[in-house]
Amino acid sequence: MTYQEFRYDSASRHRYWARSFVGWRHMGAAEPNPAHHCLAAWQQSGVLSGLVTQNVDGLHDQAAAALSMRTSDDQPNHAQQAMSRVVALHGNLDQVTCLTCGGIEDRRALDLRLEDANPGYAEAAMVAAENVNPDGDVTLDQSWVQEFTLVGCQTCGADTLKPDVVYFGESVPEERKAAVDELVAQSSALLVVGSSMAVMSGFSIALKMHRANKPIAVVNGGPSRADAKADFRWRTRIAPALEELSRTL
Numbered sequence: 381m382t383y384q385e386f387r388y389d390s391a392s393r394h395r396y397w398a399r400s401f402v403g404w405r406h407m408g409a410a411e412p413n414p415a416h417h418c419l420a421a422w423q424q425s426g427v428l429s430g431l432v433t434q435n436v437d438g439l440h441d442q443a444a445a446a447l448s449m450r451t452s453d454d455q456p457n458h459a460q461q462a463m464s465r466v467v468a469l470h471g472n473l474d475q476v477t478c479l480t481c482g483g484i485e486d487r488r489a490l491d492l493r494l495e496d497a498n499p500g501y502a503e504a505a506m507v508a509a510e511n512v513n514p515d516g517d518v519t520l521d522q523s524w525v526q527e528f529t530l531v532g533c534q535t536c537g538a539d540t541l542k543p544d545v546v547y548f549g550e551s552v553p554e555e556r557k558a559a560v561d562e563l564v565a566q567s568s569a570l571l572v573v574g575s576s577m578a579v580m581s582g583f584s585i586a587l588k589m590h591r592a593n594k595p596i597a598v599v600n601g602g603p604s605r606a607d608a609k610a611d612f613r614w615r616t617r618i619a620p621a622l623e624e625l626s627r628t629l
């Protein structure tokens with residue numbers, strides 16, 4: 381989907397939400413992996429001044445929340461600070477926004493409203509689904525899409541709901557850019573983890589750090605656009621690499 385399709389094409393929105401409603405049950409089962417937990421621990425201990433992610437799955441926040449629950453008795457302030465310093469550059473699928481009135485709704489609340497409007501649909505459609513990926517991407521036949529009832533915005537009633545994530549044709553909101561710039565200014569080095577940095581919004585962080593003569597390290601499974609700017613490159617599997625680094629910190 382592009383931003384323009386969400387904005388101007390009600391049939392595309394309808395199809396998107398039918399597929400999303402069915403696929404959400406898979407996405408919801410995703411849990412933070414050892415790499416998320418390592419990064420959350422580094423943030424809490426102050427090794428990382430902040431974390432910028434291009435992922436929209438909310439798993440960095442989940443890992444930080446899990447850590448803060450385990451350590452809330454002794455370090456409540458550290459944990460809260462760590463959570464607030466996750467900048468989700470491209471937003472989070474947990475939230476839905478209305479393109480007509482700007483209203484925000486929790487994705488789980490929307491899911492309950494869709495469930496009420498489509499009793500039994502998700503289960504039946506899943507059985508008939510043509511293609512289901514682990515990331516929750518489900519392909520549905522057009523006849524199933526037509527059976528789906530889309531609900532409107534809770535505030536204004538318009539059928540212009542969109543996940544609150546940055547789509548092609550859309551730019552990163554100014555306040556998130558400002559949060560990144562603040563982190564770039566405050567930080568002494570950049571560690572790139574698990575990103576090819578193909579998207580400019582992420583790569584621009586490496587360019588800014590490089591211009592500021594701050595060291596850059598890249599830990600990635602394949603080539604990254606930041607490689608040429610990096611002082612350290614480690615091409616390896618992410619989770620074992622971070623666990624190994626954790627032991628040396």
Ligand SMILES: [Zn+2]
Pocket residue numbers: 478479480481482483533534535536537538
């Ligand atoms: Zn609205």
